Amino acid sequence: MGELLGTPGSPRSLPLILARELASNLATPMFLLDAGGMLVFYNDAAALLLGKPFAELGEIPSGEFGESLELSTPDGEPIRKRDTPSAVAFYQRHPSHMTVMATMYNGLRREYEATAYPLLGATGEMHGVVAVFWEPEHGEHSAS
């Protein structure tokens, strides 16, 4: 989603504010994109998984974030930007789930289950996307 305009520093809508507060209080790794497709937050659980706190990474376009994770299918097939669960939730406005391989900032490449859903407001307006990740029990692979 790197081609989308980002919205650094813009005020957050209430659904996004509440989603962040929810994420902040969960042990489930959770990422938030805003209505412009920017990665605007991930929680401490996600930071543990990624090997980098959000404060260090800062807001970046979600497409750029996805690229840095080198997302692929478990068979090694690269996942196109628009096919990731977050992108499907963002562009097609419905929940999406996928098993993905991703390389973390600490170099570990692992298998993850990823689910994303859109935050649609009362009149159907897009506020952003919530994505959660978790590791299947057999998921660790050595860095490629």
Added chain:
Amino acid sequence: MKVRVWGCRGSVAAPGPDTVRYGGNTSCVEVRLESGHALLLDAGTGMRPLGVAMEHDLPVELHIMLSHLHLDHLQGLGFFRPLFAPGLDIHLWGPSSPVQHLAERIAMYLSPPLFPVRLEDVPSKLTFHDAPEVPVTIGSATIRAAKVTHQGPTVGYRIEENGHTLVYLPDHEPSLGADLATVSTQWMSGHDIARDADVLLHDGQYFDHEYADHVGWGHSSIGDAMAFANKADVGQLMLFHHDPYHTDVELDALLDEARAHWPGMEDRVCLAYEGMTFEV
């Protein structure tokens, strides 16, 4: 714009000898614009006396802007005399809903068995609008709404006219799940519409020591209201939505406590009271 507070009590009307000075009527604020338009912020029980006063002094256009539909913000609507003026154009604004039109939700109250008259039977001409989350022009003012943290869909309103700004956030709990001292303002509920306001009418229902027992109820402690106002850099904070159990004497004490939060800037905070008038 000229502003008059017709009701600033929260939750339920609280008439009686102990609430005479701050008043017992629930939320209703009249804003008269330079253009002659009137914006009525909420339709609590303060709307009844407002309707009597307005009956022979109808504005160019009448807009009732509901922050949300809890009864203390709606109950006066059925007793607002202009509602029964045949053919009078009245615009009603309120938070949007994915499932029910604003008219349907208001009609849940304005219909039997809760009320003898059906909303569809009132003789005035009602037009319903979703609260404007992009700026709209009404007369000489620009108005914008934003959803804020409370129980259920709730908005605050920002009204700008001739470079002056009034913000109305009567029911708001910005500290729910957030530390107002450290959270960035872009992640603070209500900050975007409140920032740099000349006057902010804001929820200040609880003493700080009462708040711990009311987290999640949708209202603010005075400390949180002050912290929010400070972050939003407002000129004047008027605490609003007084707890129905707080007497005049207790509200005086609440104001003292509020002023203690802003030493040296005591003039920037006050308590709204029924009959209060001011210009922005």
